[in-house]
Amino acid sequence: MAKKKRNQLPSGNIRLRASYYDADGTRHQKNFTAPTKAEAEEMRDTWMKEHAAGSYAGDMTARNAVNRYIQLKRGVLSPSTVRGYITIAEHQMDGIADIDINKFNSRILQAWVSDLSAAYSAKTVRNIYALVAAALDMFRPEFRPRVTLPQKVRPQLYCPSDDDVRRLLDEVQGKPLEVAVLLAAFGPLRRGEISPLTAADLHGNILTVNKSMVADPDGGYVVKSAKTTDSNRAVELPQFVVDKLPKTGELCPMNPNMITMSFQRAVKRAGLPHFRFHDLRHYSASMMHALGIPDKYIQSRGGWASNSVLRSVYTNVIDMEQRRQDAVFLAHAEELTGNK
Structure with a gap:
């Protein structure tokens, strides 16, 4: 049996989809069906050139395009994401900010990305480019830039030891920060999840986590729903942590x-x-x-969206623990053979 091609319908035809946004921010979408992929692509590209190109009257610089994109998406993005996008638009678009997006080509964008890579980390460059690419996809949907981004760098995370945590708890004992440290180390909760908690969220040893305090575009803080659906969870806390929590009001009065x-x-x-x-x-x-x-339990307790997310973020932490366990084994092997 022949393998089904991507975008192939039961009839054997190929269906492709295209869309663009007009000057009012309205999305227009159309499907194109043809016997071959080449024919469907030709139909799609012709439609895009006729309708999408120039859908925004007048010139539009890269910064204007990004700001317009942020404005149109503001209602569905988190306040912290909007704040990050505004920072990019205002401070991290040097080199292309004032260029008309209709003059962009892959060479211009590649040179800009290369310059960014000399000033920012690979992760930051990727975030900046992703925003610009999203704006271009909205306002120049027929443009398909070919840009090589800097290679992802695996973060070198530090994993505190049991001794580190003991010393830290001794230092913060009796201080407002103590509750935050306990909830992060034994929850494990994020900063934003800790700040809006109140005594009403605790029932016995079970803490309900269903909201987060995040920075808004104006520099303040707002409380919103949890980061992801998986972030909504009920966490059973050790008794020694529960004993440290306030019985009324905010659990940790700190943003x-x-x-x-x-x-x-x-x-x-x-x-x-x-x-x-x-x-x-x-x-x-x-x-x-x-x-x-x-891992499934660790993922659930920490509120990670998936096992892959857990492992992608914490692989080096697990590797560190592996090295610790290897050291124990090697020391035992040396002692067993008399090579101390």
Whole structure:
């Protein structure tokens, strides 16, 4: 039996889809069906040239296109994402910001990406380009740039040890930050999930996590629904953590930035290696992994969207634990053979 081709209908024809946005931000979409892919592509490209090209009257610079894109998408994006996009539009588009998007070609974009790569990390360059590419796809949908992006770099995360966490807890004992550290290390909760929590979210040892405090485009903070559907969860906390939580009001009266700043000072005072507040989630994942807890449970407890997300973010944490376990084995092997 012949293998079905991509976009092939039961009839054997090929169907392709194209869309564009007009000056009012309305999306127009059309399907094209033909016996071959080449014919369908020709029909699609002809339609795009007739309708999409010039759908926005007058000149539109790259910065204007990005700002217009942000405006049209604002209602469906998180406040923190909008804030990040605005930062890119205002500060990270040097080199192409004032160029008419109708004059863009792959060479111009490739040169710009190469210049960005000299100033920013691979991840940042990819984020900047992704926004510009999305704006171009909206306002010049017939343009298909060919750009090579910098290779992804695996982040070198630090995983706090049990001793690190003990020393940190000694340092923050009795201080507002103590609750945040406990919930991150033994929850494991994110900063944004900790800030909006109140005593009403705790029932016995079960903590309901269903909202997040995030930065808004104006520099303040808003409380919104959880980061993802999987972030909505009920977390059973150890009794020693529950005993430390306030019985009324806010569990941790600090916004995410306050948590970060207070945490950095606490790490320094405790004489610990520099690591981020978010690395306490790495500690929790590593600890559960070392105890032989299945990834599915770790994923559920931490609110990660999928096992692949968990592993892509925490692979080096698991590798670190593997090295620790290897060291224990090697030391035992050396002792067994008398080679101490």
